[in-house]
Amino acid sequence: MATTVIDAELEQASFVGTRHKVSAHLTQNEALIFEKSSPGKKAYRLPPLDVPEVDATALLGDAAREDLGYLPELSEIEIIRHFTRLSTWNYAIDLGMYPLGSCTMKYNPRVNEMVSRLEGIAEAHPYQPESLSQGSLRIIKLLQQCLIEITGMDTITMQPAAGAHGEFTGILLTRAYHQSQGSARRKIIVPDSAHGTNPATAALCGYEVENLASNAHGMVDVARLAQLVTDETAALMLTNPSTIGVFESEIHKIAEVLHAKGALLYMDGANMNALVGKTRPGDFGVDVMHLNLHKTFSTPHGGGGPGSGPVACKKILEPFLPTPVVVEGADGMLRFDYDRPESIGRVRMFYGNFGMFVRALAYILANGPDGLRQTTEDAVLNANYIRKKLEGYYELPYPTPSMHEVVFSDRKQQARGLKTGDLAKRLIDYGFHPYTVSFPLIVPGALMIEPTESESKEELDLFIDAMQQIAREAEENPELVRGAPHSTRISKLDETTAARKPVLRWKPSA
Amino acid sequence: MRYLPKSPAERKTMLEEIGVAGINDLFASVPAEYRLERDLKIPRQMGESEIVDHFKSAAANNALGYTSFLGAGAYRHYKPVVIDALVQRGEFLTSYTPYQAEITQGTLQAIFEFQTMICELTGMEVANASMYDGSTGAAEAVMMAVRVTGRSEALVAKTVHPEYREVLTTYAQHQGISKGLLGYGEDGRVDLKELEAALTERTACVLVQSPNFFGVVEDIPAIAEIVHKKGALLIVSIAEAISLGAVRPPKEADIVSLEAQSFGVAMSYGGPYCGVMAAKEKYLRQMPGRLCGETKDKRGRRGFVLTLSTREQHIRREKATSNICTNQALVALMATIFMTVYGKEGIRELALHNLAKADYAAKKISAGNDAKLLFNTAPHFHEFVLQTGTNPEELNAQLLEQKIIGGLPLGRWYPELSHATLWCATELTTKEQIDHAASVVAQAAVAAPDMVRA
Numbered sequence: 017m018a019t020t021v022i023d024a025e026l027e028q029a030s031f032v033g034t035r036h037k038v039s040a041h042l043t044q045n046e047a048l049i050f051e052k053s054s055p056g057k058k059a060y061r062l063p064p065l066d067v068p069e070v071d072a073t074a075l076l077g078d079a080a081r082e083d084l085g086y087l088p089e090l091s092e093i094e095i096i097r098h099f100t101r102l103s104t105w106n107y108a109i110d111l112g113m114y115p116l117g118s119c120t121m122k123y124n125p126r127v128n129e130m131v132s133r134l135e136g137i138a139e140a141h142p143y144q145p146e147s148l149s150q151g152s153l154r155i156i157k158l159l160q161q162c163l164i165e166i167t168g169m170d171t172i173t174m175q176p177a178a179g180a181h182g183e184f185t186g187i188l189l190t191r192a193y194h195q196s197q198g199s200a201r202r203k204i205i206v207p208d209s210a211h212g213t214n215p216a217t218a219a220l221c222g223y224e225v226e227n228l229a230s231n232a233h234g235m236v237d238v239a240r241l242a243q244l245v246t247d248e249t250a251a252l253m254l255t256n257p258s259t260i261g262v263f264e265s266e267i268h269k270i271a272e273v274l275h276a277k278g279a280l281l282y283m284d285g286a287n288m289n290a291l292v293g294k295t296r297p298g299d300f301g302v303d304v305m306h307l308n309l310h311k312t313f314s315t316p317h318g319g320g321g322p323g324s325g326p327v328a329c330k331k332i333l334e335p336f337l338p339t340p341v342v343v344e345g346a347d348g349m350l351r352f353d354y355d356r357p358e359s360i361g362r363v364r365m366f367y368g369n370f371g372m373f374v375r376a377l378a379y380i381l382a383n384g385p386d387g388l389r390q391t392t393e394d395a396v397l398n399a400n401y402i403r404k405k406l407e408g409y410y411e412l413p414y415p416t417p418s419m420h421e422v423v424f425s426d427r428k429q430q431a432r433g434l435k436t437g438d439l440a441k442r443l444i445d446y447g448f449h450p451y452t453v454s455f456p457l458i459v460p461g462a463l464m465i466e467p468t469e470s471e472s473k474e475e476l477d478l479f480i481d482a483m484q485q486i487a488r489e490a491e492e493n494p495e496l497v498r499g500a501p502h503s504t505r506i507s508k509l510d511e512t513t514a515a516r517k518p519v520l521r522w523k524p525s526a
Numbered sequence: 527m528r529y530l531p532k533s534p535a536e537r538k539t540m541l542e543e544i545g546v547a548g549i550n551d552l553f554a555s556v557p558a559e560y561r562l563e564r565d566l567k568i569p570r571q572m573g574e575s576e577i578v579d580h581f582k583s584a585a586a587n588n589a590l591g592y593t594s595f596l597g598a599g600a601y602r603h604y605k606p607v608v609i610d611a612l613v614q615r616g617e618f619l620t621s622y623t624p625y626q627a628e629i630t631q632g633t634l635q636a637i638f639e640f641q642t643m644i645c646e647l648t649g650m651e652v653a654n655a656s657m658y659d660g661s662t663g664a665a666e667a668v669m670m671a672v673r674v675t676g677r678s679e680a681l682v683a684k685t686v687h688p689e690y691r692e693v694l695t696t697y698a699q700h701q702g703i704s705k706g707l708l709g710y711g712e713d714g715r716v717d718l719k720e721l722e723a724a725l726t727e728r729t730a731c732v733l734v735q736s737p738n739f740f741g742v743v744e745d746i747p748a749i750a751e752i753v754h755k756k757g758a759l760l761i762v763s764i765a766e767a768i769s770l771g772a773v774r775p776p777k778e779a780d781i782v783s784l785e786a787q788s789f790g791v792a793m794s795y796g797g798p799y800c801g802v803m804a805a806k807e808k809y810l811r812q813m814p815g816r817l818c819g820e821t822k823d824k825r826g827r828r829g830f831v832l833t834l835s836t837r838e839q840h841i842r843r844e845k846a847t848s849n850i851c852t853n854q855a856l857v858a859l860m861a862t863i864f865m866t867v868y869g870k871e872g873i874r875e876l877a878l879h880n881l882a883k884a885d886y887a888a889k890k891i892s893a894g895n896d897a898k899l900l901f902n903t904a905p906h907f908h909e910f911v912l913q914t915g916t917n918p919e920e921l922n923a924q925l926l927e928q929k930i931i932g933g934l935p936l937g938r939w940y941p942e943l944s945h946a947t948l949w950c951a952t953e954l955t956t957k958e959q960i961d962h963a964a965s966v967v968a969q970a971a972v973a974a975p976d977m978v979r980a
Contacts, residue, residue: 049639049866060606060872062879066957067886072772072878075885076905079743081774085646087870095866096608102632103617106624110616123529124620127574132794133610136585141596142796143934144589145926151587152795162568177658177797178852180839188696216839216849222700225844263555293566294553300560310852318613318856319633320623320816321656322798338696361696365599365661365689366796374581381580384571387527393549394530394537400552401540417555441628450626455840472531473540504628506823514821514833518810520652521642522820 038447117464120311128375153350168298169328182306182325261421271301290420293389313376324372394469426461446482597950634830649775650804660785663801671731685738714901741909750778771877790864814848896971
């Protein structure tokens with residue numbers, strides 16, 4: 017009871033202004049599933065065996081298992097409550113705006129979920145005969161055609177399981193291409209504004225990473241790039257729009273500089289939500305790129321996956337695509353072609369995260385060309401609206417025009433000893449998920465805000481109001497901001513101890 | 527467009543407030559020659575009912591209403607209804623990676639429970655939050671072993687899923703990792719003599735699968751003893767998680783790479799599935815992927831955070847343990863709920879049902895005088911290899927006529943097994959289906975004109 021009183025008092029004292037979006041609300045406490053378990057409870061019942069019972073020890077001998085340790089034992093209602101209670105501790109797109117920059121947290125349409133669960137689709141075995149998989153293969157084929165048209169590329173592989181896996185595939189394609197020209201080359205250039213997966217990927221593919229410092233506008237310094245690119249450069253890994261949400265308007269020059277030395281332009285498609293239906297990477301010189309179906313094409317993030325990271329590329333890279341590829345026979349039947357002598361090999365078993373293809377295609381069909389264009393326009397409109405309404409409150413490190421996301425810095429609030437992380441945590445008290453904190457690295461104290469097209473003007477105005485109030489609180493009561501969040505189930509967690517003495521699993525108390 | 531929450535008037539107001547005349551002003555930084563001034567050539571916008579019809583028709587063009595004996599890395603098991611009811615809650619479905627711990631405790635606690643259950647099941651001390659799948663997980667495990675040992679050679683059993691091996695080849699080729707292949711003996715298990723002879727001071731690790739691609743349970747303690755004598759690490763890949771209900775966990779391994787698709791995840795034509803890596807605690811800092819740890823908040827309450835991120839790409843960039851970022855969180859949640867629903871007793875009971883069905887199926891389907899079981903001197907879980915006089919394509923064509931998808935022909939990967947098929951029976955396979963398939967296999971022998979004695 018004492019805690020409840022403290023919480024209520026804190027709630028009273030915790031705001032300079034007013035919260036419009038949220039009110040205090042009780043959530044259920046819930047122990048770990050193991051602490052709720054008791055022997056003999058069951059949430060399952062198997063049908064009676066219609067074949068003779070077997071003696072596991074007789075069949076398996078020494079390999080037979082005696083005991084399953086501390087796996088839990090509960091009834092069905094307890095399981096429903098356990099996970100439902102846990103779910104209520106999460107913030108989600110379904111609850112409100114989720115402005116994580118570079119993550120594209122857009123609405124995840126429910127019809128996508130429904131169609132991916134249709135029996136013939138969800139229960140399809142990857143090795144069932146191709147003649148009995150024409151439905152699945154048609155889905156793959158149509159999605160491929162749509163993505164090729166959207167990106168302006170020539171061909172595509174659907175095999176990569178996520179964005180970083182797509183990067184890996186794309187750079188292996190690059191490597192195989194150069195190898196076929198005589199030398200794999202040694203270096204990959206990565207701008208200092210890039211996502212951490214880019215340099216990690218280049219290293220995984222056996223390349224040296226060469227860092228490219230951004231220019232005064234936070235963009236690719238074309239002159240510096242021209243000095244760096246040699247005949248040892250395999251590719252530049254570029255995010256466009258960049259991680260500060262700005263379109264590289266000298267993209268054609270960037271491509272020219274690379275192509276003049278035989279190097280390729282790799283595009284990280286994380287920010288494709290700013291481009292769909294308005295411009296195409298294949299038209300502005302990109303040779304190979306990955307898409308994130310879980311960003312641009314609305315498949316759910318699910319608390320951190322599953323994703324899907326198809327890689328689209330130009331004709332010159334086609335011979336190297338992972339095996340197998342979908343081909344259409346003269347009879348109109350689709351099948352997999354495994355006979356690809358120049359292929360980089362497989363990057364994943366089977367054919368990729370097919371369930372995500374179904375959802376992405378459902379999204380594309382729900383939009384059509386007009387819907388996709390309007391989606392991109394709304395995403396850019398929303399980011400620019402936020403930028404306009406907040407530019408007096410937070411410093412804009414780069415005045416370059418924004419596309420689908422806007423990056424501010426905490427420089428003004430630093431004068432009060434507050435950092436971007438403090439401001440972000442305070443957003444939670446106003447009922448919003450924080451923006452992306454401290455990224456990209458080229459902006460010290462970055463606040464990276466990506467609203468996506470899914471936000472109404474009303475929700476945007478609430479967000480803007482919250483950000484403005486936080487700026488005011490930073491001036492008037494910085495301590496209040498520093499201690500945030502004040503209204504969550506748990507307060508700031510001790511991450512140092514978590515890393516120093518890792519406790520990564522539950523154990524029964526002795 | 528029904529997903530876009532704005533009226534034309536609101537768009538106009540917003541443009542005015544931004545201070546631009548029209549939306550295209552906001553795209554001015556895109557050079558004019560690269561602006562797409564036409565509609566994308568994709569299907570027109572569809573109504574929701576049309577979308578549902580589109581996919582229903584696709585589903586109808588797949589193998590609906592067939593009995594299937596396929597396994598080989600994707601398994602058909604019953605999925606308790608509560609799993610889907612829970613994972614479709616928007617709070618799980620539509621949240622992001624739990625970097626903001628205060629408002630993602632639900633996802634974090636579930637990951638912590640997942641990691642604990644995986645440790646209990648596999649006999650390992652630590653487990654991560656998930657990998658893409660079993661194939662990439664096994665490749666990452668090999669790279670981890672190379673980092674741990676500072677050695678550069680990996681020995682891989684031929685009985686590891688062929689597609690897992692192909693993925694490993696792709697991953698290893700630019701890491702300076704050389705690969706040796708270990709053959710199998712008459713019993714379908716790793717040839718221990720060959721293993722002993724192949725191990726050298728350069729061997730970083732040995733990768734085996736158990737139950738292996740032929741469904742045979744490997745002798746893990748014996749393999750481990752040989753591997754450890756040379757200071758190499760043993761990696762055990764497990765493609766069928768339900769086997770752990772009846773088969774002893776590979777506690778002697780250093781790293782276990784598990785595919786948890788069987789735990790409530792749809793086969794979905796090959797993905798998304800759920801890889802997960804577990805290991806001995808001393809190797810923790812070389813483990814790739816996200817980890818969730820327990821800690822306390824300012825007022826001493828228990829809470830969970832993603833931890834040890836200094837191993838990961840967003841901090842370490844090109845020096846990270848892996849480039850992995852997005853993983854399979856929602857699928858891991860399905861597996862967590864599955865393990866909770868069946869629990870300590872149920873996973874065992876379920877595994878025994880699988881064992882019983884496969885035992886019956888193996889005996890029944892191999893009973894005809896044209897067929898025999900291969901590798902049946904070693905223990906099996908729920909898959910078995912059938913050698914037939916009739917060639918597999920001919921046999922499967924006859925089964926398909928009866929709406930039965932027979933075993934997977936193995937000749938594609940194992941030329942020496944050109945007359946062999948890999949069969950799987952699970953708790954969902956009925957006696958009637960098995961008897962039906964057995965009668966077709968028996969008749970096929972009679973019908974086959976160029977029968978070769980196996």
